[in-house]
Amino acid sequence: MQRGAERGRHAGEIELKKLGHLLHAYVPAIGGRIPAPRYLEVEAGPTLGSESCGRCGATGELGEVSVRNLDKGRAVQLPFIAVHALASHGERFYEGSTSGIGAIDVDALKDVLNYEEYRIGRLLTALLAHTALVPDHLAIAEEMAVGVVSCGECGDPVRLGSFTVRNCYSGASTSIPYLGLHALVEHKDARFSALAVDGGVSEGGVAMRLVREILGRSPAYQALGARIAGFVSARGFGGAEPCPQHLVVREHPAGEEVCAACGEVLDGGTFELRNIHTGHEMHLPYLALHALMSHGEAFYEGGRGRGWVDVPVLQRLTKRTWPMVQRLHSG
Ligand SMILES: [Zn+2]
Ligand SMILES: [Zn+2]
Ligand SMILES: [Zn+2]
Structure with a gap:
């Protein structure tokens, strides 16, 4: 691409690529394989043929997808080519042979897809996996427990126990069950539920505001x-x-x-x-x-x-x- 050739490489925004992959996974019409979580309604319109991307020439389905976050009452509608622009190019604008050029409301899409929950879940997972990389402002301690619990959303077994993350400067800390971390990463959801053996369901939630304050201040x-x-x-x-x-x-x-x-x-x-x-x-x-x-x-x-x-x-x-x-x- 001209601009890239002039001023070095052009690889787009990493965040937008992550966001694009997140959305793509929920849309079977364009190859997605992940069922939408409880708070999300994903509707893909009919496929109307195909169109090509003005940036790379790739051809994909012509159509639109609408995603609604039921918790937030907020929705976003995008042509499929916009999902491609995000995931493949990390770009805020799509260029389709039929859809034309359009801007993507990235902030609205992040909000609808619970992008923050997802990223915070990934950050916490990385901190737990590589304790050597925990930044100076944070301390993490695991409280292991024996046994597993079944996630109420997907049924997967998740280990019992929790971990505490603390901001060393402000002193603020919170304890998060592993099931809560599972819900953040796998379902991009701050709410989690567990199925009990007697068929009952217990629910909980990750205190996002507090987690944000703990992780985000240094x-x-x-x-x-x-x-x-x-x-x-x-x-x-x-x-x-x-x-x-x-x-x-x-x-x-x-x-x-x-x-x-x-x-x-x-x-x-x-x-x-x-x-x-x-x-x-x-x-x-x-x-x-x-x-x-x-x-x-x-x-x-x-x-x-x-x-x-x-x-x-x-x-x-x-x-x-x-x-x-x-x-x-x-x-
Ligand atoms: Zn392209
Ligand atoms: Zn689950
Ligand atoms: Zn200020």
């Missing part, structure tokens, strides 16, 4: 935010530092936004970061950068809504990767 995030703010020039940020050579920043200032945490008035727009060696991108509101830099918080909230920075993805993106290694990998 002095290291302040340093990361301050470093990025140095080469972002919108109002309220540094802009005095030269952008590292392996990164490209594109800014889209727009109106105003007020931080719900501190009341500071910021630019209401967004900015994009791209690593020219890996081609990966991230698109964030300025408010997200402010939350990292000023509050050491991965979660942000303002008048236009709230969201969450996937810090591990951002760290990987801003890290310098050696072009030599890249060349070896790409053959």
